[in-house]
Amino acid sequence: MSTVALRWLHRNLFAKPFDTALSLVVIPVLAWAVYAFAHWILVDAHWEVVGGSLKVLMTGIYPADQLWRAWFSVATLCAMFGAGLGLSVRPGRAALAVAAMVAAAIAGTIAAAVGVSASLLTIASAALGVVAWVAVHHSKCDQRVVLAGLLAGVVAIFVVLSPPGFEVWGGLLLSVVLTIAVSILTLPFGILLALGRQSRIASVRVISTAYIETMRSVPLILVVYWIWIIVPLLSPDTSVPSLLRGMAGYALFFAAYVAEYVRSGLQAVPKGQIEAARSLAMNSWTLNVDIVLPQALRVVVPSLVGQVLDIFNGATLVFIIGLTDFLRAGQMILADPQNSGRTYEIYVFLFAVYLAIGGAITYASRRLEAHLARGSR
Amino acid sequence: MVEGEPAGSPERERRIVTTEIAEYHTIPSARRRLLIASKWLLQAAIVIVVAALVIWLGLAVREALARKGIHFSFGYLGNVANFSLSEGLVPSREGIWPVLEPFSPSHSNLQALFAGLWNSLKVALSAIVLCTIFGTLVGIGRLSTNWLVRNLCFGLVEAVRNTPLLIQIVFWYFAVVLRFPPASAASNWFGSLLVSRSGVYLPGLVISESAGFASWGLLAIAAASAVACLVLRGPRRRLILLAVTTAALIATALVGFPLGFDLPVATRFGARGGFALSPEMTALLLAIVVNSSAYVAEIVRGAIEALPKGQWEASASLGLSRSHTLRDIILPQVFRIVLPSLANRYISLTKDTSLGIAIGFPDLFNVYGTVSNQTGRNLEGVVIVMLTYLALSWIISACVNALNARVNGRGAR
Numbered sequence: 034m035s036t037v038a039l040r041w042l043h044r045n046l047f048a049k050p051f052d053t054a055l056s057l058v059v060i061p062v063l064a065w066a067v068y069a070f071a072h073w074i075l076v077d078a079h080w081e082v083v084g085g086s087l088k089v090l091m092t093g094i095y096p097a098d099q100l101w102r103a104w105f106s107v108a109t110l111c112a113m114f115g116a117g118l119g120l121s122v123r124p125g126r127a128a129l130a131v132a133a134m135v136a137a138a139i140a141g142t143i144a145a146a147v148g149v150s151a152s153l154l155t156i157a158s159a160a161l162g163v164v165a166w167v168a169v170h171h172s173k174c175d176q177r178v179v180l181a182g183l184l185a186g187v188v189a190i191f192v193v194l195s196p197p198g199f200e201v202w203g204g205l206l207l208s209v210v211l212t213i214a215v216s217i218l219t220l221p222f223g224i225l226l227a228l229g230r231q232s233r234i235a236s237v238r239v240i241s242t243a244y245i246e247t248m249r250s251v252p253l254i255l256v257v258y259w260i261w262i263i264v265p266l267l268s269p270d271t272s273v274p275s276l277l278r279g280m281a282g283y284a285l286f287f288a289a290y291v292a293e294y295v296r297s298g299l300q301a302v303p304k305g306q307i308e309a310a311r312s313l314a315m316n317s318w319t320l321n322v323d324i325v326l327p328q329a330l331r332v333v334v335p336s337l338v339g340q341v342l343d344i345f346n347g348a349t350l351v352f353i354i355g356l357t358d359f360l361r362a363g364q365m366i367l368a369d370p371q372n373s374g375r376t377y378e379i380y381v382f383l384f385a386v387y388l389a390i391g392g393a394i395t396y397a398s399r400r401l402e403a404h405l406a407r408g409s410r
Numbered sequence: 411m412v413e414g415e416p417a418g419s420p421e422r423e424r425r426i427v428t429t430e431i432a433e434y435h436t437i438p439s440a441r442r443r444l445l446i447a448s449k450w451l452l453q454a455a456i457v458i459v460v461a462a463l464v465i466w467l468g469l470a471v472r473e474a475l476a477r478k479g480i481h482f483s484f485g486y487l488g489n490v491a492n493f494s495l496s497e498g499l500v501p502s503r504e505g506i507w508p509v510l511e512p513f514s515p516s517h518s519n520l521q522a523l524f525a526g527l528w529n530s531l532k533v534a535l536s537a538i539v540l541c542t543i544f545g546t547l548v549g550i551g552r553l554s555t556n557w558l559v560r561n562l563c564f565g566l567v568e569a570v571r572n573t574p575l576l577i578q579i580v581f582w583y584f585a586v587v588l589r590f591p592p593a594s595a596a597s598n599w600f601g602s603l604l605v606s607r608s609g610v611y612l613p614g615l616v617i618s619e620s621a622g623f624a625s626w627g628l629l630a631i632a633a634a635s636a637v638a639c640l641v642l643r644g645p646r647r648r649l650i651l652l653a654v655t656t657a658a659l660i661a662t663a664l665v666g667f668p669l670g671f672d673l674p675v676a677t678r679f680g681a682r683g684g685f686a687l688s689p690e691m692t693a694l695l696l697a698i699v700v701n702s703s704a705y706v707a708e709i710v711r712g713a714i715e716a717l718p719k720g721q722w723e724a725s726a727s728l729g730l731s732r733s734h735t736l737r738d739i740i741l742p743q744v745f746r747i748v749l750p751s752l753a754n755r756y757i758s759l760t761k762d763t764s765l766g767i768a769i770g771f772p773d774l775f776n777v778y779g780t781v782s783n784q785t786g787r788n789l790e791g792v793v794i795v796m797l798t799y800l801a802l803s804w805i806i807s808a809c810v811n812a813l814n815a816r817v818n819g820r821g822a823r
Contacts, residue, residue: 045555045556045557045558046556046557046558048555048556049555049732051733052554052555052556055554055556055558055559056556056558059556059558059559059562060558063558063562234449234452234453234456235453236453236456236457236460237456240456240460247796247800249803250757250761250799250800250802250803250804251761251795251796251799251800252761252762252764252765252775252799253761254764254765254767254775255764255775255792255795255796255799258779259788259792262788263471263788266470266471266474266475267467267470267471267474269474269477342572345574346573346574346575346576347574348574349574349576349577350576350765352576352768353767360574360576360577360580364580367584376584376585377585380577380581380584380585383577384573384577384581387572387573387574387577388569388572388573391571391572391573392568392572394572395568395571395572
């Protein structure tokens with residue numbers, strides 16, 4: 034055993050003089066950094082500030098007596114996530130065990146920080162997600178049915194969350210719902226733009242290209258801010274909530290990026306497919322909807338999932354239009370003088386949550402890429 | 411062109427003719443004319459609809475603003491700004507000479523926007539240089555033979571790429587830069603670098619008063635031959651130019667060097683002398699450099715892995731060491747491949763400077779916001795800012811394309 038370890042050390046850390054020198058510098062520094070960080074997390078940090086403000090971090094200023102609506106959304110999101118997993122990942126024993134462990138860890142933390150009822154609701158939501166995962170996987174139902182179900186889930190979340198008013202949406206819930214809604218909205222618009230950029234009609238091509246290139250060379254924050262300013266000027270009689278204006282800005286911006294991904298997919302469809310379809314006298318609509326897009330979208334699914342991460346990361350910019358997302362909620366807590374010494378606790382928590390969600394999306398994107406690459410061979 | 415089929419082959423000729431017949435001769439001429447006419451009509455209709463939509467949008471916004479008493483014109487740019495910015499230089503005139511001077515509230519709105527652009531460019535250009543260097547190092551680190559270094563670089567890249575840039579910016583500002591020691595207890599690095607929460611001070615370049623015309627001329631010769639040495643090709647020519655540069659530099663030093671270092675000296679509320687970076691600029695620069703380095707690292711790593719393995723094996727069989735191989739064989743080829751991806755990264759980085767508004771850095775977007783809040787002129791402002799960002803994107807891609815043409819032009823595969 035020890036010889037194996039020694040051989041591993043020799044091969045990976047002390048193979049050559051340069052490697053040895055690097056290791057001798059890096060190991061002590063790293064050991065000290067890990068020790069200091071662990072000591073801070075376990076001993077010095079005051080985590081009560083996170084537990085005490087978890088409601089604000091998660092839902093912002095959403096009214097406390099209406100929180101069941103937020104819980105409904107969490108449960109729906111879990112079910113949607115599970116159904117999405119059911120399409121691509123087999124619920125094997127190991128995968129289920131990992132899911133159960135993650136859920137137990139989160140529920141345990143919540144039980145310690147907030148209370149038992151919140152913890153129970155978390156467990157129930159996670160269970161719903163697992164049920165959806167297993168059910169979708171075993172029922173072998175059509176992908177289209179599942180996709181329609183996901184869409185219905187989004188609509189349901191909007192309908193249930195909206196009665197207290199869009200202004201009170203906030204926290205992580207706002208970031209997640211905004212990301213999902215924008216991801217869905219960008220798809221049809223982005224696909225149309227991509228088709229437009231490849232169109233045989235010159236004017237459509239020029240206009241689509243101009244739109245895509247303009248959007249790609251201005252900052253997101255400018256587009257979001259400007260749409261937010263301009264909508265009330267266009268409709269002075271009705272007041273459109275900030276959230277919806279913000280969503281429009283994000284959708285208009287990210288559609289240009291979706292269009293470029295989709296275009297790369299369109300270029301990957303063999304020309305023979307289009308020629309064959311034309312020789313069968315298909316019109317442009319049937320050709321695109323039944324022949325080209327299914328093949329093109331299949332190629333770009335991993336990039337589109339990666340794009341969801343970009344939208345989620347971009348969702349932090351809603352501060353510019355006065356909304357309180359996850360990051361902004363954290364900053365609001367720090368603005369309270371009695372929490373002024375808790376900067377690192379809050380930021381470490383925010384980083385951890387962002388990293389967990391971002392890492393999960395990146396992992397999903399890579400898994401899908403591998404999955405699709407295997408299927409096409 | 412179909413692969414493996416020469417341009418003038420009979421097979422190809424026949425196919426072209428067949429297509430032409432199919433397109434032009436089987437359709438009756440009246441129907442053909444109708445088809446062409448309908449195509450033109452469609453084109454015209456689309457152009458008209460889109461143009462009408464854009465014009466309607468513009469008119470509606472203009473009218474809405476007019477109802478508030480704001481009429482579309484760029485005249486407001488000449489008005490006095492009446493607000494102050496924490497940093498930024500503006501072009502002005504001193505007699506007949508154009509000079510750059512710090513922005514003050516008595517400058518015009520246009521000059522305020524210029525100060526914002528100056529600040530954005532300041533961050534963007536420094537970040538482009540720094541992230542290319544650090545990104546390449548981390549990208550090489552990702553492929554190190556040392557397990558620890560490899561995984562540390564991997565962890566760094568993933569952590570940075572999977573969290574929002576905005577939280578990185580506010581973290582660097584509130585949790586790092588504002589936690590630096592106060593100015594009165596600034597930490598001093600080798601007497602030349604001062605770090606405090608009121609700013610970071612680097613040694614600056616100053617012009618010595620006593621420098622004569624001769625020393626300036628000699629320095630100019632040195633600079634010109636150094637540039638020529640980098641641009642021209644041919645080992646002999648380069649050697650001569652290098653000798654000229656060295657000789658001119660030595661001569662300058664003998665006559666009296668016209669430039670000197672100005673070291674910062676700590677005072678109670680900041681520092682005197684040197685080159686000062688404001689805390690906002692420091693935080694924004696740190697955040698953007700770290701963030702972009704992670705992306706550059708992935709680009710460099712991908713390019714190194716995309717090179718044929720034979721390159722490594724061939725150099726190993728020639729007895730070259732790993733670092734030698736990397737420096738002389740791999741990296742020169744990598745920089746040919748990565749330039750287009752780097753251009754995209756540089757463009758996003760320039761756009762990312764607009765997030766400086768979250769920590770109060772007066773970049774172009776921030777100043778635009780202030781100006782349009784004060785004057786109510788969003789429409790004109792957004793046109794200016796959009797065109798500026800478009801121009802910046804074009805300039806960056808033009809520069810990189812020129813570089814690309816140069817490195818891939820001669821001697822490349």
